[in-house]
Amino acid sequence: MIRLVMALLLVLQWTSAQADGFDQSAWDALLKKHVISLRSGQATEVDYAGFAADRSQLKQYLASVSAVTTAEFDRWERQAQLAFLINAYNAFTVELILTAYPDVASIKDLGTLLRSPWKKRFIPLLGETRSLDDIEHGLIRGSGRYAEPRIHFAVNCASIGCPALRTEAFAGDRLEAQLEDAANAFLSDRTRNRLDANTLRVSSIFKWYRSDFEKGWHGANSLAAFLALYRAQLGLDEGTAGRLKAGKIGIEFLDYDWRLNAKGSGKS
Numbered sequence: 001m002i003r004l005v006m007a008l009l010l011v012l013q014w015t016s017a018q019a020d021g022f023d024q025s026a027w028d029a030l031l032k033k034h035v036i037s038l039r040s041g042q043a044t045e046v047d048y049a050g051f052a053a054d055r056s057q058l059k060q061y062l063a064s065v066s067a068v069t070t071a072e073f074d075r076w077e078r079q080a081q082l083a084f085l086i087n088a089y090n091a092f093t094v095e096l097i098l099t100a101y102p103d104v105a106s107i108k109d110l111g112t113l114l115r116s117p118w119k120k121r122f123i124p125l126l127g128e129t130r131s132l133d134d135i136e137h138g139l140i141r142g143s144g145r146y147a148e149p150r151i152h153f154a155v156n157c158a159s160i161g162c163p164a165l166r167t168e169a170f171a172g173d174r175l176e177a178q179l180e181d182a183a184n185a186f187l188s189d190r191t192r193n194r195l196d197a198n199t200l201r202v203s204s205i206f207k208w209y210r211s212d213f214e215k216g217w218h219g220a221n222s223l224a225a226f227l228a229l230y231r232a233q234l235g236l237d238e239g240t241a242g243r244l245k246a247g248k249i250g251i252e253f254l255d256y257d258w259r260l261n262a263k264g265s266g267k268s
Contacts, residue, residue: 021080024169080172161257
């Protein structure tokens with residue numbers, strides 16, 4: 001009887017581990033050490049010199065990410081999968097910057113006339129060599145598994161115009177709260193999203209990925225309806241939010257700041 005109980009406990013522990021997904025403690029420690037929060041988390045700066053000094057730890061973490069098999073990944077809960085992919089995207093983006101740091105002023109410097117940096121295939125992940133675009137547009141947006149527009153406030157493109165690189169790793173069991181916190185922080189940042197007279201000026205993220213915000217998340221079938229969900233964060237009163245949804249307030253898109261989100265940039 002005791003052996004049976006022990007066996008059942010081991011099965012439960014194994015099942016729980018599969019559901020919880022990947023241990024992100026190494027990435028979490030690096031983020032806490034090398035990411036600086038600004039304006040109560042609305043933005044962050046990255047200490048790339050610090051990451052460079054700890055690059056061996058980063059590479060160890062990336063190797064552990066690359067060691068995950070598709071079979072393992074598929075056994076995890078959906079939230080654990082999504083947290084893993086967001087963290088992988090952000091960590092490999094840091095690694096990409098480090099390949100040229102400190103001689104890089106923008107992630108765009110790492111591309112060519114024929115290929116953007118997001119299309120470089122340098123990431124061993126889930127059995128293939130992938131690009132950052134493959135992770136974001138293929139595994140996350142294109143998989144049909146997640147239908148989560150708030151990932152655009154979580155993946156970080158190493159630029160001042162991007163949503164903040166979070167000072168902690170994303171985790172499956174806390175992902176809902178983390179994504180909502182990231183959305184709140186980004187939408188409350190007046191350098192990226194603000195009402196000017198009768199026009200709501202928002203980040204170009206909402207232009208590039210507009211379709212993701214119009215797929216019915218929380219009933220939002222238009223960009224205006226999605227933005228109205230965050231009226232408090234945008235500083236809109238109820239009446240203004242209603243006019244926004246009714247198309248009586250215009251939406252324009254701000255220029256994107258592609259400068260590196262490095263420590264000391266002073267603009268993040």
